[in-house]
Amino acid sequence: MENVRDTFKEVAAAILPVTIVVIVLQLVFIRVPFEAVIQFLVGVLFVSLGFFLFLIGVNAGLLPIGEMIGRRLPSTKKAGFIIATGFLLGLVVTVAEPDVRVLAKQIEEVSAGAVSAGILIFSVSLGLAIFVALAMIRTIFRIPLHYMLIGGYTLVFLLSFFVPESFISISFDSGGVTTGPMAVPFILALGIGVASVLRTEDDSSGEKFGLIGLASIGPILAVMVLGVLFR
Template sequence: MMGNVRDTLKEVAAAILPVTIVVLILQIILIRLPLEAILQFLIGAAFVGIGFFLFLLGVTAGLLPVGELIGKRLPKTKNIFIIVGTGFLLGLVVTIAEPDVRVLAKQIDQVSEGAIGSGILVLAVALGLAIFVALAMVRTIFSIPIHYLLIGGYILVFGLSFFVPHEYVAISFDAGGVTTGPMAVPFILALGVGVASVLRSGSSAAGEGFGLIGLASIGPILAIMLLGVLFQ
């Protein structure tokens, strides 16, 4: 446990300190913001550091081990519907809980003045990712080469982009990016590695377990594009 704490502190320091130092250097030589603004920035950076530390510690101590354990237990049911359905359900709930998705949805809601509601956007992104996590489970079970699914998925993405309002195309790629955030990635990746470690043996297990996030991120892109087709 102490090892996890030390490693997490190093990660947080490596993430927060460079940004803080750069802003302070810019403050001294260039931007000259009011003292109150700089104090607010430093207090905010301290709170971010504390929150980031607690979050990463929770991910390392709880989400990763549990995700991998679930992944290892699922194949033992020998029920394809349970494996795929669990992948769908977990993909749905971790995306809804993903902070990055909520930040994007709030920003889009504000910029569009409510035309693209945050609730419907979060739901569309969550459903898109959940469907593709379920597809990734199918891919692992039946040993489908990942490049077939990636090529097919991006053919759909680029084909659909010609029929979608341009603002939805931009939003859709942002949606695909924010789903690779600190909540979804550790849990889903651990789930995929866990399932692959049981269904595959040796070095092939690692290869089968990875690539899941890249595949799953196609789902939100397609979901937002379809949303654009429906609302245009």
């Protein structure tokens, strides 16, 4: 019950400020049609309900199972299996990420179908999956995070010289939308679970984090490569 109450407060704190600002703008400046305001309020109601149920599901299911999988994987003592599992989970949760689907749909409309939503979703998901796998490699072999971040963003910088300008902006937006409400809880819990088992209590705290920052490089590179192919 405590969890439900805290989740309700969290949703209210996230949704109410946006609702109040839009209503104030409507009353003072914008004056959009009344039907549009009613549609907005109905949308706020559905978003609030959906957000509330989603957070309940995350706390009750996604986070515990993600961390449990992460803790059980090292017991296999097979680095390849851990890396492959990270890749597969990164792929499927990104395909299910609603933010990625919204971006892909908008890009398909703007490009008049030249870049289909399906191709973009697959590219972004593949890019993130590869870098989740690299994050597992980093955790297993104790590779410093800054080495991989510098290497990843160096590739982004070099590749930007060969990519159409429109795809550069799309690629960075793709990196942002992958850190959405579906991918982050599950991937972060997975990384924390693996790091907790593979590290001692003294040195594991730093290894548990940085996974999302590293993984978000993958979609940027993937969309840039897609831009080179569409050039």
